[in-house]
Amino acid sequence: MRTPSTPHRQLLRFFRGFGAPYRRLFALGVGMRLCETAADLVTPWPVAAVIDHVLGAGASRGSPLGPLLGVLGTGRTAMLTAAAALVVLVALVSAAFDYAGDRLMNGAGERMSAAIRRETFAHLQRLPLSYHDRQTVGGSASRVITDCGAVKDALVAFCSVLFPGVLSATGYAAALLVLDWRFGLIGVAAVPAVLFLGVRNRRRGHRAARRRREAEGELTALVAEALQGIRTVHAFGGHGVHDRAFAAGSRGVLSAGLEAVDVQARRVPLLESVTAAATAALLWTGGVGVLRGWWSTGHLVVALGYLTGMVAPLRALSKLSGTFAQGQASAERVAAVLAEPCPLRAPVRAGARGLPRRARGRVDFAGVSMDYGDRRALHRLDLKIAPGERIALTGPNGAGKSTALALVAGLYRPTRGTVRIDGTATADLPEEWLRRQVTAVLQETFLFAGTIADNIRYARPDASPRQVRAAAEAALVTAFTDGFPDGLGTRLGDCGGGLSGGQRQRVGIARALLADAPIVLLDEPTSGLDAEAERLVVAALGRLVAHRTVVMVTHRPALLETATGTVALAPAGPARATGRPAGR
Ligand SMILES: Nc1ncnc2c1ncn2[C@@H]1O[C@H](COP(=O)(O)OP(=O)(O)OP(=O)(O)O)[C@@H](O)[C@H]1O
Numbered sequence: 001m002r003t004p005s006t007p008h009r010q011l012l013r014f015f016r017g018f019g020a021p022y023r024r025l026f027a028l029g030v031g032m033r034l035c036e037t038a039a040d041l042v043t044p045w046p047v048a049a050v051i052d053h054v055l056g057a058g059a060s061r062g063s064p065l066g067p068l069l070g071v072l073g074t075g076r077t078a079m080l081t082a083a084a085a086l087v088v089l090v091a092l093v094s095a096a097f098d099y100a101g102d103r104l105m106n107g108a109g110e111r112m113s114a115a116i117r118r119e120t121f122a123h124l125q126r127l128p129l130s131y132h133d134r135q136t137v138g139g140s141a142s143r144v145i146t147d148c149g150a151v152k153d154a155l156v157a158f159c160s161v162l163f164p165g166v167l168s169a170t171g172y173a174a175a176l177l178v179l180d181w182r183f184g185l186i187g188v189a190a191v192p193a194v195l196f197l198g199v200r201n202r203r204r205g206h207r208a209a210r211r212r213r214e215a216e217g218e219l220t221a222l223v224a225e226a227l228q229g230i231r232t233v234h235a236f237g238g239h240g241v242h243d244r245a246f247a248a249g250s251r252g253v254l255s256a257g258l259e260a261v262d263v264q265a266r267r268v269p270l271l272e273s274v275t276a277a278a279t280a281a282l283l284w285t286g287g288v289g290v291l292r293g294w295w296s297t298g299h300l301v302v303a304l305g306y307l308t309g310m311v312a313p314l315r316a317l318s319k320l321s322g323t324f325a326q327g328q329a330s331a332e333r334v335a336a337v338l339a340e341p342c343p344l345r346a347p348v349r350a351g352a353r354g355l356p357r358r359a360r361g362r363v364d365f366a367g368v369s370m371d372y373g374d375r376r377a378l379h380r381l382d383l384k385i386a387p388g389e390r391i392a393l394t395g396p397n398g399a400g401k402s403t404a405l406a407l408v409a410g411l412y413r414p415t416r417g418t419v420r421i422d423g424t425a426t427a428d429l430p431e432e433w434l435r436r437q438v439t440a441v442l443q444e445t446f447l448f449a450g451t452i453a454d455n456i457r458y459a460r461p462d463a464s465p466r467q468v469r470a471a472a473e474a475a476l477v478t479a480f481t482d483g484f485p486d487g488l489g490t491r492l493g494d495c496g497g498g499l500s501g502g503q504r505q506r507v508g509i510a511r512a513l514l515a516d517a518p519i520v521l522l523d524e525p526t527s528g529l530d531a532e533a534e535r536l537v538v539a540a541l542g543r544l545v546a547h548r549t550v551v552m553v554t555h556r557p558a559l560l561e562t563a564t565g566t567v568a569l570a571p572a573g574p575a576r577a578t579g580r581p582a583g584r
Pocket residue numbers: 133372375376377395396397398399400401402403404
């Protein structure tokens with residue numbers, strides 16, 4: 001999915017809500033930063049005082065800290081000791097405020113980015129299948145992990161560098177002006193030049209950052225795909241194919257990365273030149289002033305210190321321009337996910353209120369057509385299924401059988417026509433309610449890493465161990481887990497590895513039994529199983545389908561026999577009913 005470029009301000013507005021809970025932390029952090037800037041402004045003064053009052057460079061306008069040097073005595077050594085102590089004290093105060101400011105502001109930045117990451121994942125998970133069909137798993141994962149990470153880096157850089165940098169540069173510029181208007185003018189004149197150079201080529205840098213993030217996302221998708229299909233890769237020795245695709249993707253990342261490096265590298269020498277020019281101007285003007293007795297050497301040292309202090313954060317900022325460009329590109333990609341409409345989060349429609357806890361289980365297809373883009377999967381399907389009926393959908397590959405099941409589950413919206421449950425269109429039903437009424441056992445049961453019991457409980461997280469055990473027994477799961485040392489507590493590997501196909505299906509049936517939904521969808525749950533495994537799975541399914549409305553897709557006679565009616569679908573053509581018409 002290409003992400004359209006979003007203007008800066010629009011993007012800031014989009015993410016502002018995430019910062020709202022941390023306003024107080026942020027404000028406190030700002031306070032600490034102001035104190036730190038004030039302490040930094042005092043830093044050069046002990047040195048100036050030593051020059052003017054101890055080394056005797058001649059102080060026509062003495063250092064304001066001069067009187068403080070006498071606290072330990074008026075001898076030169078005592079004054080030097082007092083100056084050294086002052087240097088340490090000011091540095092300690094500045095460091096303390098720096099620490100507090102970092103903790104507060106970076107903490108707010110970290111918390112805000114954690115909230116963005118959580119929300120992006122939560123939203124992504126709830127987006128409809130039609131969205132996920134258009135994405136790669138790796139690409140989506142890269143948005144949650146890498147893009148949210150880049151947004152976090154930019155936020156933390158904002159809190160720890162950009163904001164304090166602007167604050168201290170402003171403080172130093174103001175202090176230079178207060179010290180002497182001539183010094184101030186030189187300092188202030190340097191600011192626009194530094195800022196101009198800092199943001200120069202911003203658009204090119206941003207374009208490179210976006211290109212890089214897109215390419216990195218595609219690279220992550222390539223890795224995820226190769227690893228998901230690692231058995232096939234090994235079986236066919238397809239490593240070279242993936243190597244070549246990866247190398248091509250890497251070239252894209254590299255060229256975008258080199259462009260970003262170039263944008264960055266061009267700024268630094270220019271910035272160094274501006275800094276050197278400003279320092280030279282100040283040194284010359286300041287030196288002339290000292291020679292003519294307008295101000296003391298200490299003042300000149302302070303002014304030079306202020307100028308260095310003012311330019312340093314601006315230079316640091318420009319070095320971070322890559323982080324900000326990367327953060328903006330990633331923020332656009334995250335915003336694109338968050339802006340996708342999510343029916344699961346839509347407010348419940350008025351007509352859908354007052355639904356019973358449990359549906360009776362009537363399912364109607366009325367003139368239902370379904371297109372995936374320009375591919376037609378179903379054409380004007382009319383079908384009425386009464387509560388408790390078990391209807392088998394048959395037809396050749398691509399006839400739309402699985403699509404019909406997906407429509408009952410509300411995983412897709414029909415392109416035309418309506419699928420109703422107990423008379424209400426699935427589009428009008430709250431997703432949460434619908435999930436409780438419809439459960440499914442698919443061709444391959446997906447199991448998550450965790451215990452077998454965890455996987456059964458997935459259908460109903462609040463189920464008691466006894467309920468989980470009862471479902472496992474009914475689905476004949478305990479028939480094999482009782483032989484395992486940890487029984488239902490046996491841990492499964494990544495993606496539920498460690499069980500045979502038939503065992504996985506039985507765990508899937510136990511899960512569906514625990515869900516206890518009135519409508520059950522079966523999509524080839526026994527295909528790929530040998531005769532013995534099929535016999536056991538069909539026995540377990542027998543308990544699942546009893547007293548429930550069932551829509552099944554199967555070619556296996558053992559399961560077909562359990563159906564009360566059959567409906568044959570023709571590829572993208574009108575449905576043709578055979579056997580006993582269902583519930584008409
Ligand atoms: N997510 C999808 N995106 C695009 N096209 C799809 C998608 N799912 C299914 N299709 C297409 O819709 C048509 C119907 O697919 P469906 O899986 O519903 O058929 P089926 O009857 O269940 O097939 P099979 O017996 O092979 O499982 C096919 O042409 C298929 O390519």
